[in-house]
Amino acid sequence: YGDASQKIDYVFKVVLIGDSAVGKSQILARFARNEFSLDSKATIGVEFQTRTLVIEHKSVKAQIWDTAGQERYRAVTSAYYRGAVGAMLVYDITKRQTFDHIPRWLEELRSHADKNIVIILIGNKTDLENQRAVPTEDAKEFAQKEGLFFLETSALESTNVENAFLTVLTEIFNIVN
Numbered sequence: 750y751g752d753a754s755q756k757i758d759y760v761f762k763v764v765l766i767g768d769s770a771v772g773k774s775q776i777l778a779r780f781a782r783n784e785f786s787l788d789s790k791a792t793i794g795v796e797f798q799t800r801t802l803v804i805e806h807k808s809v810k811a812q813i814w815d816t817a818g819q820e821r822y823r824a825v826t827s828a829y830y831r832g833a834v835g836a837m838l839v840y841d842i843t844k845r846q847t848f849d850h851i852p853r854w855l856e857e858l859r860s861h862a863d864k865n866i867v868i869i870l871i872g873n874k875t876d877l878e879n880q881r882a883v884p885t886e887d888a889k890e891f892a893q894k895e896g897l898f899f900l901e902t903s904a905l906e907s908t909n910v911e912n913a914f915l916t917v918l919t920e921i922f923n924i925v926n
């Protein structure tokens with residue numbers, strides 16, 4: 750992992766998008782600070798958080814942007830997407846509707862962001878397996894069809910969160926190198 754004192758070779762902006770309450774802010778808290786909170790406070794204030802890591806001996810500062818409660822369709826502004834080289838498209842595996850809205854988010858993303866943006870689809874809250882409403886296969890099929898990476902995560906249990914960010918950041922790294 751990153752030694753924050755070293756020089757930065759790359760800064761990669763990655764945006765989190767998806768319906769409200771799917772766990773975007775907690776995924777970010779887990780990645781940036783290794784924290785998790787069960788309070789569902791709406792996201793306030795902070796635009797992004799950073800974490801520096803090392804990929805192939807280069808230091809990469811990941812600048813991860815979180816929506817400040819603008820999850821309504823079309824409320825996320827183009828400034829949010831500007832300069833983004835990666836995107837995490839998040840739904841909640843226990844809420845079918847949040848998965849059904851993914852094509853809209855993808856359309857939003859594709860109309861605002863750079864066409865070469867690296868996108869990962871994330872099904873969050875795998876710790877609630879007994880409440881699952883979205884079969885893994887459905888999401889996998891959709892991701893394959895749309896050319897997206899795909900992982901299921903639990904911000905609560907810290908499952909695959911690191912892996913999800915590393916997947917996106919490593920792919921971006923490989924594109925720019």
Ligand code: GDP
Nearest residue numbers: 770771772773774775786787789874903904905
């Ligand atoms: P956001 O609106 O997409 O930013 O969602 P939040 O990160 O605020 O999370 C919404 C609610 O879901 C909060 O109560 C979180 O504690 C909870 N949550 C987030 N991630 C998980 C997870 O992986 N598992 C469970 N069980 N709850 C989660």
Ligand code: MG
Nearest residue numbers: 773774791792
């Ligand atoms: Mg939030």
